[in-house]
Amino acid sequence: MDNRKLFVSSHAPYWHNGSSITEKSYNIMLAALPAVLLGIFQYGAPALAVVTFSISCAMIWELIMNFVMRRPVSIGDGNAAVIGLMLAMLLPAATPWWVVLIGTFLAIVVGKQIFGGIGCNPLNPALVAIAMIFLSWKGILNFDEALLNYELGFPMTYPLATLKYFGVEAVSEYGIGDLLMGCHTGGIGSTFGLGLILGGIYLILRGLIRWEIAISFLAGVFITALLFNVADPAAYASPAFHLFTGYTLIGAFFLATEDSSSPVNFIPMLIYGVLAGLLTVLIRNIGAMVDGVVFAILMLNLANPLLDKIRPKALGKEMENA
Amino acid sequence: MIKKPFFGFGKPKLDYAGIEGLEQGEVINIPFSGRAVFFVEAPHPTVSDVSFQVGDELKTGQNLKVSPFSRTTFTSTVTGSITDISKTSGYLGRKCLSVGIDVSEADQWDDAFSEAVKTPGLEKADQYLNTLPGISDINALIHPETPLNTIVVNGMDKDLLVMTQQMVVKTRADDLKEGIELLKKITGNPKVILIVPPNLSAEAAKSGVQVQTVTPSYPNSLPEMIMKDVLNQVVPAGKTCSSLGVGFIDAEGVAALKSAITEGKPPVTKMVSVIGKNEKTQVIRVRLGTPIHAVLSALHIPLEQGDRLVIGGPMTGRSIYSEEMPILQDTDAIMVQGKDQLAHNEDVPCVNCGECVRACPVRIPVNMLVRLLENSRYEEAAKDYDLLSCIECGICSYVCEARIPIFHYIMLGKYELTLMEKSEESANG
Numbered sequence: 001m002d003n004r005k006l007f008v009s010s011h012a013p014y015w016h017n018g019s020s021i022t023e024k025s026y027n028i029m030l031a032a033l034p035a036v037l038l039g040i041f042q043y044g045a046p047a048l049a050v051v052t053f054s055i056s057c058a059m060i061w062e063l064i065m066n067f068v069m070r071r072p073v074s075i076g077d078g079n080a081a082v083i084g085l086m087l088a089m090l091l092p093a094a095t096p097w098w099v100v101l102i103g104t105f106l107a108i109v110v111g112k113q114i115f116g117g118i119g120c121n122p123l124n125p126a127l128v129a130i131a132m133i134f135l136s137w138k139g140i141l142n143f144d145e146a147l148l149n150y151e152l153g154f155p156m157t158y159p160l161a162t163l164k165y166f167g168v169e170a171v172s173e174y175g176i177g178d179l180l181m182g183c184h185t186g187g188i189g190s191t192f193g194l195g196l197i198l199g200g201i202y203l204i205l206r207g208l209i210r211w212e213i214a215i216s217f218l219a220g221v222f223i224t225a226l227l228f229n230v231a232d233p234a235a236y237a238s239p240a241f242h243l244f245t246g247y248t249l250i251g252a253f254f255l256a257t258e259d260s261s262s263p264v265n266f267i268p269m270l271i272y273g274v275l276a277g278l279l280t281v282l283i284r285n286i287g288a289m290v291d292g293v294v295f296a297i298l299m300l301n302l303a304n305p306l307l308d309k310i311r312p313k314a315l316g317k318e319m320e321n322a
Numbered sequence: 323m324i325k326k327p328f329f330g331f332g333k334p335k336l337d338y339a340g341i342e343g344l345e346q347g348e349v350i351n352i353p354f355s356g357r358a359v360f361f362v363e364a365p366h367p368t369v370s371d372v373s374f375q376v377g378d379e380l381k382t383g384q385n386l387k388v389s390p391f392s393r394t395t396f397t398s399t400v401t402g403s404i405t406d407i408s409k410t411s412g413y414l415g416r417k418c419l420s421v422g423i424d425v426s427e428a429d430q431w432d433d434a435f436s437e438a439v440k441t442p443g444l445e446k447a448d449q450y451l452n453t454l455p456g457i458s459d460i461n462a463l464i465h466p467e468t469p470l471n472t473i474v475v476n477g478m479d480k481d482l483l484v485m486t487q488q489m490v491v492k493t494r495a496d497d498l499k500e501g502i503e504l505l506k507k508i509t510g511n512p513k514v515i516l517i518v519p520p521n522l523s524a525e526a527a528k529s530g531v532q533v534q535t536v537t538p539s540y541p542n543s544l545p546e547m548i549m550k551d552v553l554n555q556v557v558p559a560g561k562t563c564s565s566l567g568v569g570f571i572d573a574e575g576v577a578a579l580k581s582a583i584t585e586g587k588p589p590v591t592k593m594v595s596v597i598g599k600n601e602k603t604q605v606i607r608v609r610l611g612t613p614i615h616a617v618l619s620a621l622h623i624p625l626e627q628g629d630r631l632v633i634g635g636p637m638t639g640r641s642i643y644s645e646e647m648p649i650l651q652d653t654d655a656i657m658v659q660g661k662d663q664l665a666h667n668e669d670v671p672c673v674n675c676g677e678c679v680r681a682c683p684v685r686i687p688v689n690m691l692v693r694l695l696e697n698s699r700y701e702e703a704a705k706d707y708d709l710l711s712c713i714e715c716g717i718c719s720y721v722c723e724a725r726i727p728i729f730h731y732i733m734l735g736k737y738e739l740t741l742m743e744k745s746e747e748s749a750n751g
Contacts (some may be wrong), residue, residue, distance in 0.1 A: 005627045008664055009641040011730035013716035014632055014657070015482075016665035017326040017334055019723045021673060072669070119673035119724070207331035210676055264676030264689055308690075314708035315550065315684035316559040 021118070024208050025078025029085055031202045032254060034195030036089060039188035042152055043093035047188045050095050051088040057104035058084025065113040079118050083107050086126035086254060089189025090247065090294075092146035099140055103129045123301045124258040130294050143185050154183040159245040160290045168237050179244035190250040200253030209257040212269035217252040218243060220277020228285050236285055247293035248280065255293070261301040268307035276300040323601070323636070323663065324482070326721075333681050334721055336540035336637075338479060340521050341488040345602040349489065349593060352620045354400075358425050358611030359648035361410065361418040362396045364388050372419065378404045380423060383588045384432040385450050388419065395449045398432075399590035399610040400425045413640055414737050423611070436586030450588040455610075455651045457575045462564060463509050470512045470569045472553065475502065477518040477526060477573040478536060478543035481635025484595045484655040487573045489605045491518055494577040495528040501580035502531050505571070516573070517548055540637065541683055541715035545570050560710035572654075594649055597635070597657040598623050608649050614656055615645035628661035637716040668725040671696075678718035678728065684711050688718045688728060695731040700738045709735050 040047045062080035066073045075081070087107050091100070110132075111125030112118070134141045143158035150156060155173060163171045174184055182192035190196070204211040225239035242248060247255070256262060256276055263272050276296045283292025300307075324336055371389040380386070380398040388394040406422040435450045451460045463473065475498075477491040491498065502514050518526040519538040526533045534552045536542050542551065545563050548570075549555045557563055563570060578589040589610075596604045596617065608617055614633075618625055625631060625645060632639035633647065635655050649656075678688035686708045694703040703709040712732050719729040 005625065005629075005645070007625075007641070007643055007645075008628060008630045008661070009643050010630075010667065011727055011733065012632075012634070012639055012641075013637040013720050013729060014630065014639065014641065014659060014665060015323045015636040015720055016725065017324070017721050019326055019677070019721065020725065021670065021723055024675075024723060077670070116671065119671040204331060205329045207326070207329075207677075211331060259676070260674045262674075264674060264679045265687070308687075311687050312685045314559070314686050314711040315546070315713075316557050316561070316711045317708055318558055 021077045021079065025082045027206060027208050028082050028203065028254070029078070031199030031208075032085055032089060032189060032196075034199060035182075035192040035250070036085070036189040038182045038192040038195055039089070039093065042182065043150065043188065047093035049097075050091055050093060050100055050188060051085065053097060054088035054091070054100045054104055055081050055084035057101055058087070058108050061104055061108035062113070065109055065117075069113065069117075071117065074117060077118065079112075080108055083112065083125045085189075086250075087129055089250060089254075090126065090130050090187040092141070092143050092186075093188050094146045094149070095140060099133060099137065103133050106132050119260050121260050122304070123298055124255055124261050126258075127255060127294050127298050127301075131298060134294065143187075147185050150185075154178060156185055158185050158290070159241070160284060163237050163241070163245075164284075164290050168234060171237055171241060174241070174245075176240055176244060179241075184245065186246065187250070190247050193244045193249050196249040196253055200249070203253060203257075209253065210262070210264070210269055212266060213257045213262055213273045214252045216270045216273025217256045217277045218248075218273075220274035221248055221252075221280055222277070223274075224278045224281035225285075228281065242281055242284065246284070246291040251276075251280070251293040251297060256297050256300075261304055263304050263308040265308055265311045268304075268310050271310070272300050272304065272307055275303070323665070334717065336482060336717070336720075338519065338538040338540060338543070339483045339485060339603060340519065340538065341485050341492055342521070343603070344485060344489075345604050349493070350604060350606045350621070352606050352608040352612065352617050354425060354427075354609060355612045355616035356425055357405075357613060357616075358400045358402065358423045358609070359613060359646065360396060360398070360421045360423070360611050361412070361648065361650055362388055362394065362421060364392065364394055364417060364419045372407060374404060374407075374421075376404050376407060380404065381432040382429045382590060383435050383450070385434065385588075395452065396421075397450050397452060397588050398423070399588075401428065401430045402426045414733070431587060433586075435582075435588045439583050439586055451579070451582065452651075454582070454589050455572070455574045455578050455592040457571045457651075460575075463505075463569045463571060466564055466567075466569060468565055468567050470509060470564075471567040472513045472515060473505065473509060473569045473571060474545075474548055474552075475505075475514060475516045475531075475571055475573055475576050476543065476545075476548070477516055477522060478538070479595070479635075479654065480543050481637050481639065481655065482540055483597050483601065483603050483657070484635045485603050485605055486593045486595045486654045488519065488522060489593055489595075490573040490577050491522045491525050494573075495525045497577040497580045498526075498573060499529045500584070501576035501578075502529055504579055504583055505576055509569070512569075515552065517543070517552065541713065541717065544713050544715060546713040547683065559708065560704075589651075592649060592651060592653065594653055595635075595655040596621055596623070597655060599629075599658055599660040599663065603655075610651060611648045613646050613648055614642075617649065617656065618645065618658065623658055625658055626661070630657075630659040630661075630664055632657040632659070637720065638714065666725070667727045667730075670724040670726070672726060673724050675723045677721040677723055681717045681721045683715060683717065684708075684713055686711055686718075692718075692726060692728050692731055695735045698738075700735045701742070703735055704739055709739070712736070 058080045107125040107129035111128035112121045180193040203209040222239045225242040228236035279296035280292040402423045402425040410420040520535045691707040716729040
C-alpha cells in the first residue's frame with residue numbers, strides 16, 4: 001500500500017473552458033484603457049494621479065477588508081482594481097485626493113465587502129460611491145466647477161449641464177464627432193465615446209459582458225430621447241446627443257453590465273437595459289439632476305432580483321396549478 | 323481540452339469527436355492479465371452471507387448467485403480462483419462486493435448458457451446477460467415496470483473524445499442488425515430507433531431499422547436530449563425515460579447480444595476508448611474485469627503520482643483513486659490526465675456572470691441553484707430552481723468563470739434528496 005500512486009480526484013467535469021475572474025477583470029481594464037488614456041492625455045498629471053490613486057486605494061481597501069473579515073486575499077482577481085478604475089473614470093480630473101480615498105472606501109467597503117465580497121454586491125460598487133459623493137459634496141461632480149481652470153481647445157462646459165440650464169439651442173455647438181472624439185468635458189474616462197464603444201465591442205465579442213444589457217440600455221436611451229425629441233424638438237435634445245454625452249456610453253458598456261448587480265436571463269436583461277435607459281433620459285429631461293445614468297442604473301440594480309424571476313421554463317418542469 | 327475561443331459569446335461549442343480522429347484506425351486487443359476484479363452490485367452485502375468464498379474455482383461464463391437471500395447474480399468472465407472478497411462503495415453511495423480472481427491461462431467455458439439460449443423465449447438467458455456491455459441492467463429492458471413502446475439503440479458516445487459506440491456501428495453493422503432482431507424478440511417487439519452521428523449514417527442504414535442522425539454536439543447524445551430532439555417527448559423532472567416507455571441500450575450491447583446468443587457464450591469482452599495524456603483516443607477490446615493498470619501498461623501510457631485517472635470521458639466521467647479498478651460493463655472510456663493538465667476548482671462565490679444560464683441545455687437558473695446548493699437548501703432547490711430537471715451534462719461547471727464545482731453540488735443535492743426521501747419512506751413505514 002505504501003508505494004501506491006496517489007491520483008488527483010474530484011468530480012466531473014475534468015475540462016474547463018479556461019475563463020476566470022482574473023482574466024475578465026484584466027480584459028475589462030484593457031477595454032477601458034483607450035478612454036482612460038485619452039483622459040490622461042487631455043488633463044495631464046492630475047488625471048493620472050486620480051486614476052492610479054483610485055486603483056491603488058481600491059486594492060488596499062480590499063486587502064484591509066480581507067484581513068478584517070478573515071477571508072482569503074482576493075485582490076489578485078482584479079475586481080477591486082476594476083472598481084477603482086471605474087470610479088476614477090467617472091470622476092473629474094481635478095478631484096481632490098481625499099475624495100478618491102473616501103470614494104474607494106465607499107465603493108469597496110460599503111458597496112461590495114460588507115455584502116460578502118465579489119458576487120454578493122446588490123448594487124454596482126463604483127456607482128454606490130459616485131452617488132454618495134454626489135449627494136454629500138455637491139461641487140465635486142459639478143464638472144463645470146471642477147474643471148474651471150482647464151482650457152483644452154473645446155468648450156469647457158459640461159454638455160448635459162448646458163442642456164439643462166440653457167436649453168437645446170445652447171448645445172448645438174457640440175457636434176457628434178466632437179462628442180465621439182472626447183472633445184467635451186466630463187469624467188476622466190467617460191468622454192471618449194469612440195474609445196468606450198470600441199472597448200465595449202471588444203468585451204461583447206469576447207463574451208466578457210452580456211451584450212443584451214449594453215445594447216438594450218443604449219436602445220432605451222435612444223428610444224426615450226427620440227420620443228421626447230419628436231414631441232418637442234425645441235425643448236429636448238436629439239437622441240444622438242443623449243447617447244454620446246455624460247455617462248451614457250460608460251454606463252452601457254462598463255457600469256450596467258456589472259455581473260453581480262444585473263440579471264442573467266434574456267428577457268430580464270432586456271427589461272433591465274431598456275428601463276435603465278428610459279430612466280436615464282427621464283432624469284435628464286424632466287428630473288432635477290444633470291445626468292441620470294448613476295441613479296437609473298442603481299434603481300434597476302435594486303429591481304434585478306425581481307426581474308430575474310422572469311425566466312424560461314426548465315425542461316421537464318411541470319407547472320403547478322397550470 | 324477545448325478552450326473558449328478568443329472571440330466567443332453565446333453557448334460553448336463542444337463537438338463530439340468523430341471516429342475519423344482515431345489515433346489508430348483499428349481496435350487494439352489487450353492481452354489477458356493475471357488478475358481480474360468484479361464489482362457485484364449488492365445492496366446490503368455482508369461478506370459472510372455471500373454464497374461463494376475465497377478459493378472457489380470459477381469457469382468463464384459461470385453464473386453465480388451473490389447470496390442465498392438475493393436475486394442478484396453475476397457472471398464470471400474469466401476462468402480462475404477467487405482470491406479475495408471485500409465490500410466497497412462507489413459513486414452516490416452505491417454498495418458493491420469486489421471479487422478478486424486469480425486468472426488461469428486457458429479459458430474453460432461453462433456450458434449452462436449455451437443450454438439456456440436454446441429455450442425458445444430465452445427466458446433462462448436473462449441472468450447471464452448482466453455482463454452485456456452498454457447496459458447496466460438488461461432486466462430493465464426485458465421486464466420493464468412500464469411496458470416499452472420504443473427502444474433507442476444509441477450509436478453515439480455519451481461523452482467527448484469517446485468513440486466506443488461509433489466504433490461498434492462502424493465495424494459491426496451486421497451484428498447490430500441481427501442483434502436488433504433478437505432484442506425485439508426478447509423485449510416484446512417494440513419500435514427500435516438507431517441513433518448515430520451523421521458520418522455513420524451509411525453504416526447504420528445496414529441495420530434495417532429506423533435510423534436517426536443527431537448533430538454531434540455535446541450533450542445531444544444524453545438520453546433526455548434524445549428524448550426531446552428525436553422522440554419529441556419531454557421527460558418530466560425527476561422521472562426516468564423508462565417511465566415514459568422508452569428504453570435505452572448502447573449499440574455495443576446490441577452487438578454483444580447477437581454474438582452471445584449465436585455463439586452460445588455470454589459476453590466477456592468490451593470495447594473501451596482510452597484517452598491518453600495527449601487527448602488522443604485509442605479503441606481497445608479487453609476482457610471484462612481486467613484491471614486498468616494492465617490496460618494502460620499494454621498501451622504504454624504512463625501514469626504517475628499526481629495525475630488524474632478517470633473512468634468515462636472529460637465531462638461526465640468519474641475520477642478514481644486506484645489503478646486496480648477493473649473494466650466493467652459500463653466502462654466506455656478511460657481517460658488519463660497529466661498533472662499539468664488538471665482544471666482545478668476554486669473557492670469563490672458565484673459572481674453571477676450568467677455563462678451557465680446561457681449554456682444550460684435544459685434552461686435551469688444555475689446561478690440561483692448553486693446559491694441554494696452551497697447552503698444545503700436542497701428541497702428548495704428542487705422545488706423552485708429545477709434541480710431535478712438537470713440532465714447531468716456538466717457544462718455549467720465547464721463554463722464557470724468562478725470555477726465553482728457546480729456539477730458536484732448538483733449531484734450532491736440530488737443524492738441528499740434521495741436520502742431524505744428514503745428516510746421519509748422508512749419513517750412512514
